[in-house]
Amino acid sequence: MAAGFVDFEITWQADVFSGAPQASSAAEFGTQGINFRARKAAHEQEWYAARASLACEVPIKPTALLGADALSDAGDKGESEP
Amino acid sequence: MSDSLPTEPSLDLGRLRQAIQEEYAAVARDPGRGYHFHTGRPLASMLGYHDDWLEGLPEGSIASFAGTGNPFRIGQLRPGERVVDIGSGAGIDSLIAAKMVGPDGQIIGVDMTRAMLETARKSASDAGAGHVEFREGLAESLPVPDGWADVVISNGVLNLLPDKLAALQEMARVLKPTGRLQIGDILVQQAVPADAKQQIDLWTG
Numbered sequence: 569m570a571a572g573f574v575d576f577e578i579t580w581q582a583d584v585f586s587g588a589p590q591a592s593s594a595a596e597f598g599t600q601g602i603n604f605r606a607r608k609a610a611h612e613q614e615w616y617a618a619r620a621s622l623a624c625e626v627p628i629k630p631t632a633l634l635g636a637d638a639l640s641d642a643g644d645k646g647e648s649e650p
Numbered sequence: 651m652s653d654s655l656p657t658e659p660s661l662d663l664g665r666l667r668q669a670i671q672e673e674y675a676a677v678a679r680d681p682g683r684g685y686h687f688h689t690g691r692p693l694a695s696m697l698g699y700h701d702d703w704l705e706g707l708p709e710g711s712i713a714s715f716a717g718t719g720n721p722f723r724i725g726q727l728r729p730g731e732r733v734v735d736i737g738s739g740a741g742i743d744s745l746i747a748a749k750m751v752g753p754d755g756q757i758i759g760v761d762m763t764r765a766m767l768e769t770a771r772k773s774a775s776d777a778g779a780g781h782v783e784f785r786e787g788l789a790e791s792l793p794v795p796d797g798w799a800d801v802v803i804s805n806g807v808l809n810l811l812p813d814k815l816a817a818l819q820e821m822a823r824v825l826k827p828t829g830r831l832q833i834g835d836i837l838v839q840q841a842v843p844a845d846a847k848q849q850i851d852l853w854t855g
Contacts, residue, residue, distance in 0.1 A: 572822055573831060581837065584696065584718050589684030593852050598839030601697070601718040601806075605725070606831040608822055 571609035574618040578604045661812050666850050667762065670810055673854045674716070675765035678740055681713040689716050694742070697834070698723050703746045708773040714740035714766070717805035719834020722746060730754040731800040734824055736789050736817070737761055737807030741770030741782070747803065748779045757782040758794055790816040794824040801825075805834040810853060 584601030585594035592599075609615035673685075681689050688696065690713045694704060697720045704712060721743060727733060727750035735744040738759025748757050759782065761767050767784050774782045787793040789804075789811055802821045811817050821831060846852055 571827065573818070578837075579724055580719070584693075584836075585687060588686050588688050590686040592686035594686075594836075596840075597842055599836050600839065601834065602837050603719040603721065603724050603832075603834050605833070608825040608827055608829045608831070610827045 571612050571615040572619075573606035574609045574614060576604065576606040578602050661848060662850070663812060666812065666853055669850045669854050671763045674739065674763045677716050678714050678763070678765040678769045685716070687716055687718070689714065691715075693717070699746075703749065704742075706749075706777065707742065707745050708776045710769050711740040711742045711745060711773040714769055715742045717743070717834050718809075718836050719805055721803040721805055721832040721834050722750070724832040725830070727751050727755070727801055732756045732798060733758070733801045733803060734792065734794055734799045734821075735759040736792070736802060736804040736821070737810075738770055738784060739763075739766045739805075741766075741773045741784065743803055743805055744770065744782050744784070745773060745777055745779055747801075748774075748777075748782045751781075753781055755781060758798075759784040760787045760789070760792055760794070762786065762788055790820060792820045792824055796823055797826050799824050799826065799829055801830045801832060803832050806836070808833065808835045 580603040581600045583599075585592045585599060609618065676683065677685065677689060687693075691704070694712065694715055694717075697717060699720060699722070703722065716739060727747055729750075729752045731751045732755060733744075733747045733751060735747060735757060738744045738761045741759060744757045744759040748755070751757065757779075759770060761770070761784065764786065767786055770784045774780075774784065785793045789807060790813055802825055808814060808817060825831070842852075
């Protein structure tokens with residue numbers, strides 16, 4: 569098996585559909601816009617180790633979308649990627 | 651542990667792709683019509699796109715923007731990097747990426763909707779972004795060589811794909827080892843009933 573992704577993280581989420589010109593089914597399912605990141609494993613050993621310890625957590629809370637300033641407080645990690 | 655993600659095997663993939671293409675061709679041709687999602691510069695502002703990222707970009711690409719997140723808030727791109735933009739649409743994210751990576755970098759935008767590709771190619775030409783190329787293709791079979799990219803970006807596209815595992819496998823294939831995935835998309839906080847997943851109008855609206 570080829571190496572897959574590690575270090576998955578949802579960095580931001582917010583309601584991005586409310587107020588759209590046409591009605592959407594988004595609210596019915598609690599649809600949120602998100603940003604997420606991950607990294608391709610360096611090699612298969614790293615991938616297997618990540619799979620072995622896999623845990624699914626969404627560590628941030630939904631945030632009302634009030635404008636661009638609100639986004640930076642919603643778990644976004646800013647401009648730099650390690 | 652299973653290697654598979656849920657897919658929608660009974661969904662008519664051809665009809666779904668046609669509906670998506672019709673929806674986003676309309677956005678490309680008439681971005682101000684009013685859709686069930688926000689579009690254009692107001693959406694970019696809502697999602698935290700910096701004004702200097704948009705500076706100098708052709709208005710056609712900005713007006714047809716229909717993303718659901720912001721791949722660049724996850725981390726800016728570095729000079730000289732190679733980037734694949736999956737579902738590149740009218741090209742706004744590809745052109746922002748082109749500014750970030752500079753002339754020594756390369757961008758390949760991939761989209762299945764010809765009207766969007768036409769808008770994106772015109773914008774790249776107008777912007778003088780010769781290191782950006784837009785290719786017609788599908789997320790599940792990217793027209794990009796193995797291990798080509800430092801970064802894969804996408805914005806509001808993965809949710810439209812019934813076979814998300816295939817798309818993620820393609821993202822992994824085109825990335826170099828340690829390559830980054832920076833994605834804007836959506837999640838649902840309530841389970842979508844099986845019968846609703848068969849309704850194509852719910853996928854597009």
